[in-house]
Amino acid sequence: MSNSAVVESVAQALRTAELSKTAIAPIRPELGGESADVDIAYAVQEVNTERALSEGRRLVGRKIGLTSKVVQAQLGVDQPDFGMLFADMAYGDGEAIPAGLLIQPKVEAEIALVIKEGLTKAKHTYADIISATDYALPAVEVVDSRIENWKISLIDTVADNASSAAFVLGSKPVKLENLDLVNCKMVMTRGHEVVSQGVGKACLANPLNAAVWLADEMVRRGRPLLKGDIILTGALGPMVVAQPGDEFKVEIEGFGSVTAAFAAE
DSSP states (O other): OOHHHHHHHHHHHHHHHHHHTOOBOOSGGGGTGGGOOHHHHHHHHHHHHHHHHHTTOOEEEEEEEOOSHHHHHHHTOSSOEEEEEEGGGEEOTTOEEOTTSOSSOEEEEEEEEEESSOBOOSSOOHHHHHHHEEEEEEEEEEEOOSBGGGOOOHHHHHHTGGGEEEEEEOSSOBOGGGOOTTTOEEEEEETTEEEEEEEGGGTTTSHHHHHHHHHHHHHHTTOOBOTTOEEEEEESSOOEEOOTTOEEEEEETTTEEEEEEEOOO
């Protein structure tokens, strides 16, 4: 098959897996194996992004993944990745995420930025991101892999929309000048049990580093961030497996709290 045919075939396989709630074997062998260029994986992601847009889904932002140096080392990469966020992936604070919607979900605590102007320069700075940010929110990203048992490489996860599935935003906007993005402490609890802890600098030393990377990357790839877009900047602590009936509360110092709830089966 030609490269474009392979890209279309893999995109369809991932789309079918998502719709049927049935995980598939890793797709990296079809895209060139361990030596595959990440651009072919982004080409797969773009096919499914275009398909989603053609179906009337609304693009509302991006998620940044692989912002932990430990996770980057595990996957043998030296930069983050990104995935698309659509409006139908958003759930309210404490709203039950339906049972059976996802295959093998996990949750991560993150800082979300909501931007008030487009980020369209070839090279952005902290000043650009700060000026463009309307407000920040605490967030939970729900990740899910369409690849069996989370046996993913960089190629698998990028093609699979960076393993994104759903997200929950807090409801109390906070201005950046009132926050310590580097030293803010994060605690995630499930009931009375602390299941994940972290700090702002766990996200590439500062979440703004992740946002600058994303803004530049999106311009380079022809999908710049636009007014109103949400940026999920990356995990502040270890991800946690989510089971039906679980409720996760995330508190981030200075941001307040947000709760991701999963309906019982």
